[in-house]
Amino acid sequence: MNRLLRDPAFLVLPLALFLLVFYLLPVVQMLLRSTGADWSFRPFVDAFSSEVTLKVFWLTARIAVIVTVLTLALAYPLAYFIATTGERTAMVLLALVLVPFWTSILIRSYAWMVLLGQNGVVNGFLRWTGVIDAPVRMLNTTFAVYVGMVHVLLPFMVLPILSSLKAIDGRLVAAAENLGAGPGAVFRHVIVPLSMPGVLAGSVLVFVLSLGFYITPALVGGPSDMTVSMLIAGEVDLYRWDVASAIATALLIVTLVTLALFGRVVSLERIFGGAR
Amino acid sequence: MNRRNIRVSGPLTQAVLGAVALLVAAFLILPVLIIVPVSFTADSFLSFPPPGFSTQWYARVFSRADWLNSAWLSIWIAVVVTVVSTVLGTLGALGLVRGRFIGQRLLLAFIMSPLIVPGVIVAIAIYFFYARLKFVGSPLAIAVAHTTLAVPFVVVNVSAALHGFDRRLEMAAANLGAGRFATFFHVTLPIIRPGIAAGALFAFISSFDELIVAMFIAGPTQVTLPLRMWESMKSSLDPSIAAVSVLAIAISVALFLSSALLQRRARRRSGAASGDPQ
Amino acid sequence: MGAGDIGTTRSRAGSPVRFAGVSKSFGSFVAVHPLVLDVKEGEFMSFLGPSGSGKTTTLMMLAGFEEPTDGRIYIGHQDITAVPPARRNVGMVFQSYALFPHMTVEQNIAFPLRMRGLSKAEQMREVGRVLEIVGLERFGRRFPGQLSGGQQQRVALARAIVFQPPVLLMDEPLSALDKYLRSHLQSEIRRIHRDLGITVVYVTHDQDEAMTMSDRICVMRDGRIAQVDAPEALYSRPQDEFVAGFLGESNMLDAVVAFSAERTLQLEIGGDRIVLPVARQPAGGQVRLSVRPEHVAFHPDPAGGATVADVTYVGDHRRYDLRLADGGMLIVKAQSTGAEPVPPGARVTVDWPAAQIRAFSEGTALQ
Numbered sequence: 001m002n003r004l005l006r007d008p009a010f011l012v013l014p015l016a017l018f019l020l021v022f023y024l025l026p027v028v029q030m031l032l033r034s035t036g037a038d039w040s041f042r043p044f045v046d047a048f049s050s051e052v053t054l055k056v057f058w059l060t061a062r063i064a065v066i067v068t069v070l071t072l073a074l075a076y077p078l079a080y081f082i083a084t085t086g087e088r089t090a091m092v093l094l095a096l097v098l099v100p101f102w103t104s105i106l107i108r109s110y111a112w113m114v115l116l117g118q119n120g121v122v123n124g125f126l127r128w129t130g131v132i133d134a135p136v137r138m139l140n141t142t143f144a145v146y147v148g149m150v151h152v153l154l155p156f157m158v159l160p161i162l163s164s165l166k167a168i169d170g171r172l173v174a175a176a177e178n179l180g181a182g183p184g185a186v187f188r189h190v191i192v193p194l195s196m197p198g199v200l201a202g203s204v205l206v207f208v209l210s211l212g213f214y215i216t217p218a219l220v221g222g223p224s225d226m227t228v229s230m231l232i233a234g235e236v237d238l239y240r241w242d243v244a245s246a247i248a249t250a251l252l253i254v255t256l257v258t259l260a261l262f263g264r265v266v267s268l269e270r271i272f273g274g275a276r
Numbered sequence: 277m278n279r280r281n282i283r284v285s286g287p288l289t290q291a292v293l294g295a296v297a298l299l300v301a302a303f304l305i306l307p308v309l310i311i312v313p314v315s316f317t318a319d320s321f322l323s324f325p326p327p328g329f330s331t332q333w334y335a336r337v338f339s340r341a342d343w344l345n346s347a348w349l350s351i352w353i354a355v356v357v358t359v360v361s362t363v364l365g366t367l368g369a370l371g372l373v374r375g376r377f378i379g380q381r382l383l384l385a386f387i388m389s390p391l392i393v394p395g396v397i398v399a400i401a402i403y404f405f406y407a408r409l410k411f412v413g414s415p416l417a418i419a420v421a422h423t424t425l426a427v428p429f430v431v432v433n434v435s436a437a438l439h440g441f442d443r444r445l446e447m448a449a450a451n452l453g454a455g456r457f458a459t460f461f462h463v464t465l466p467i468i469r470p471g472i473a474a475g476a477l478f479a480f481i482s483s484f485d486e487l488i489v490a491m492f493i494a495g496p497t498q499v500t501l502p503l504r505m506w507e508s509m510k511s512s513l514d515p516s517i518a519a520v521s522v523l524a525i526a527i528s529v530a531l532f533l534s535s536a537l538l539q540r541r542a543r544r545r546s547g548a549a550s551g552d553p554q
Numbered sequence: 555m556g557a558g559d560i561g562t563t564r565s566r567a568g569s570p571v572r573f574a575g576v577s578k579s580f581g582s583f584v585a586v587h588p589l590v591l592d593v594k595e596g597e598f599m600s601f602l603g604p605s606g607s608g609k610t611t612t613l614m615m616l617a618g619f620e621e622p623t624d625g626r627i628y629i630g631h632q633d634i635t636a637v638p639p640a641r642r643n644v645g646m647v648f649q650s651y652a653l654f655p656h657m658t659v660e661q662n663i664a665f666p667l668r669m670r671g672l673s674k675a676e677q678m679r680e681v682g683r684v685l686e687i688v689g690l691e692r693f694g695r696r697f698p699g700q701l702s703g704g705q706q707q708r709v710a711l712a713r714a715i716v717f718q719p720p721v722l723l724m725d726e727p728l729s730a731l732d733k734y735l736r737s738h739l740q741s742e743i744r745r746i747h748r749d750l751g752i753t754v755v756y757v758t759h760d761q762d763e764a765m766t767m768s769d770r771i772c773v774m775r776d777g778r779i780a781q782v783d784a785p786e787a788l789y790s791r792p793q794d795e796f797v798a799g800f801l802g803e804s805n806m807l808d809a810v811v812a813f814s815a816e817r818t819l820q821l822e823i824g825g826d827r828i829v830l831p832v833a834r835q836p837a838g839g840q841v842r843l844s845v846r847p848e849h850v851a852f853h854p855d856p857a858g859g860a861t862v863a864d865v866t867y868v869g870d871h872r873r874y875d876l877r878l879a880d881g882g883m884l885i886v887k888a889q890s891t892g893a894e895p896v897p898p899g900a901r902v903t904v905d906w907p908a909a910q911i912r913a914f915s916e917g918t919a920l921q
């Protein structure tokens with residue numbers, strides 16, 4: 001007994017029990033619900049015999065891939081600049097990344113409604129400069145979904161890349177230069193490979209989070225921009241709980257498989273672990 | 277030290293890179309900032325540029341009982357969530373970092389999973405579960421659900437602090453006559469406190485901003501602030517949402533700044549800790 | 555520094571320490587083999603040995619941070635093998651000090667007193683007393699992060715002695731400091747030891763440090779005690795080849811037994827013959843000799859069997875590398891005052907100091 005108490009492992013018990021009851025149990029019940037009353041997997045059949053479900057999965061995957069690529073393209077230069085610029089500039093830029101990170105997704109999505117609406121800021125600006133004379137429809141389009149999601153997810157890409165860039169030993173660059181590598185070669189052969197862990201971590205994270213997106217597409221997307229999460233919520237509203245569970249189970253499996261395949265690289269501590 | 281810069285580009289490339297970085301940063305921050313002037317519009321609907329400035333929408337928000345009730349409800353829930361998840365999460369992190377047991381990695385992944393699993397899945401699972409228990413609609417139900425989502429933030433921050441903690445300090449305390457509890461309260465706790473505080477801040481924000489779970493399990497009379505915002509956003513572009521958003525952003529930024537300060541303090545503390553005299 | 559009265563006001567401040575067959579295994583690896591060692595009260599005992607020889611493990615068992623696999627440990631007459639660290643009442647200075655970063659110097663030093671329930675006033679009095687001993691009276695309100703390495707070291711020392719433990723443990727306490735500070739603190743630790751009369755168990759890598767500070771040195775090797783002795787005895791009468799080679803510089807030479815009788819061993823090295831007063835060995839057999847470079851002399855001799863291969867000037871002495879007739883090398887340290895150096899290439903005859911040569915057979919010294 002004394003031995004047992006000396007090992008601090010038991011301290012995790014209250015948390016484990018709490019999550020067991022209020023998190024794992026509900027999720028398991030939902031998984032069971034999706035199998036149907038008699039393990040017939042009827043809800044799956046119902047859900048996936050509908051063309052809408054398949055199409056929504058396809059759309060969601062496509063959005064996730066495109067958002068991941070766009071986010072990476074924007075995040076890398078920003079992260080690299082933060083890693084290579086002076087301390088003061090770096091701090092300001094990092095704050096500019098973190099403030100949105102701390103602002104709720106809902107508010108940031110709302111901001112894009114304000115920006116992209118018919119009488120919104122962007123239309124107002126374009127009309128004022130004379131580029132257009134009639135307002136362009138931007139809100140409630142797929143374009144708005146991409147813009148909004150990239151905006152929301154960008155910090156999740158910047159932070160891991162930045163942290164892997166910062167971990168690179170500057171002497172390696174010096175060594176490569178000393179061995180005759182030009183700036184391009186150093187970048188290609190030293191910086192890029194060594195920052196790969198961050199790129200991978202950010203990409204997996206952004207991809208997985210995109211798969212489950214709900215708020216942003218629901219607010220700024222058009223009628224055809226439906227994600228799996230929106231579909232699930234819709235089915236719940238229609239009291240088709242079994243079908244909702246089946247779709248949710250499928251989404252969960254996709255998420256977990258992605259993580260199982262690539263998840264090793266994701267260090268949540270690096271992203272959310274403030275006090276290090 | 278390896279702090280030599282990893283910059284390889286010449287001044288010109290660096291300038292181009294800086295311009296790109298600035299654009300991306302502007303893309304990140306401007307949409308958040310733009311809400312501020314919008315919230316002060318004198319107009320009765322959203323327009324840009326605002327025809328004039330007034331504080332009418334703030335006055336409106338503060339005079340409306342429904343907004344105020346929602347704000348209080350959200351704050352109340354977030355405080356409960358913060359307290360519970362900070363206690364559970366700190367103990368949990370201690371057990372996970374300090375203990376050795378079978379299935380440790382799996383348990384850690386499980387505890388962290390709410391950060392990754394799509395919100396809707398967690399929300400409907402909890403909704404179905406609570407519906408059976410007739411627990412739906414109570415603020416406590418929301419707080420319990422939010423705790424699940426907030427606890428990983430505490431665990432991750434406290435774990436980080438514990439990983440940076442020099443165990444010899446605890447040995448020193450024991451050697452000097454401190455029992456296990458005295459060691460914890462006089463040495464371990466004060467040193468990891470910034471990590472705990474950072475985790476608590478994250479936990480507060482995550483509950484205060486949480487929408488999806490609340491959407492499913494909040495009752496018609498218990499509308500959290502994000503939920504009320506969400507509902508009015510869907511029906512109109514009423515500038516009072518902008519005013520509420522600005523207030524919420526102000527809270528977030530204040531908390532962000534305190535977390536930055538805490539992190540700096542945590543770093544100083546571990547830097548000043550025993551060891552390498554310069 | 556006003557600390558002179560401490561030793562007189564406190565009689566019998568130190569306690570003896572006894573390791574009775576104490577061993578420690580990590581899995582199948584034996585870090586410390588059954589160890590039998592008595593440290594006398596008030597003694598300054600150093601553990602000296604190469605890396606991984608089990609010094610820290612032994613100290614940790616004494617402090618209570620490692621549980622012995624077998625054996626008992628006594629402090630005074632009390633068996634403390636099962637006593638938790640917090641109640642052992644041994645002071646300890648950690649290698650990297652382990653000062654609490656969130657407490658001031660005063661709070662750090664008061665910590666053990668606080669844990670023992672002393673009143674605030676008593677705490678402050680005792681803190682003041684030890685701050686004076688370590689010469690840090692003006693630094694009480696600083697945080698450890700605001701002190702230099704040497705000052706942090708003194709705080710750690712003050713904290714370890716403030717509760718007047720009968721035994722003080724130190725694990726390489728000076729290894730992080732520069733050479734000057736190290737020798738300064740060495741003499742300070744010695745003074746405190748003398749003044750307090752406390753038993754000190756001191757771990758070090760540094761043989762000079764062990765030699766200058768200790769009453770006795772315990773040389774360890776691969777988890778075993780190689781020899782325990784006073785510094786001089788250890789230096790002049792090493793029990794085995796390892797100790798002879800480990801402590802100070804030593805010439806290790808192979809010699810052939812030419813003739814042997816009761817307490818007479820005639821040996822042949824490099825064409826010379828020497829006689830040692832040690833036990834009989836089979837004639838024609840091999841023994842190994844160790845001789846300190848400063849104990850050997852030589853004189854120029856055109857008919858000598860050895861040649862000077864190299865001369866190095868090292869300030870107070872010259873260091874000669876001699877090549878013996880059989881090709882073996884011998885290092886000799888000779889006073890550099892007055893005498894002209896013997897040039898390389900010169901023929902010389904070695905004057906073997908029979909009294910200072912140790913002979914070993916299969917690693918252990920011949921008596």
Ligand SMILES: Nc1ncnc2c1ncn2[C@@H]1O[C@H](COP(=O)(O)OP(=O)(O)OP(=O)(O)O)[C@@H](O)[C@H]1O
Pocket residue numbers: 580583585603604605606607608609610611612759
């Ligand atoms: N917790 C442990 N688990 C396994 N082996 C250990 C452990 N602690 C020490 N050892 C092993 O025990 C042996 C003795 O270690 P110890 O730290 O006592 O050596 P040391 O004499 O203090 O060396 P150094 O001079 O390098 O500090 C080493 O081989 C070490 O690897």
Ligand SMILES: [Mg+2]
Pocket residue numbers: 609610611
């Ligand atoms: Mg050691």
